[in-house]
Amino acid sequence: MLRSVILDARELKERDSAHAYLKEMLELPEYYGRNLDALYDCLTEMSEREILFAHTSEAGSYFPRIRRVFEDARLENPGLCVKYGSGFELGNRGEG
8 A cells, every 4th residue: 555745845954854854754764874875775665655745846955965865766666656746735644
């Protein structure tokens, strides 16, 4: 079953707060290293996940780096779907 998570790109302003936000919202494991390499590793290991980025036109300065990692992971992991836009309802960690 595909799980959907909506992320607010405005929260991705700087490294430390962005990784803390991603860890919480994506429910990353405790051993998550809070860096781009660790994020890639976690994303490529996820199963059946849809990540929706809201407010990308207002994204924080760290977002382009995060986006590259999500795009690279999406190419490696066929179960990972990543979308960008502004019409998503924030705060959703829905089960499908």
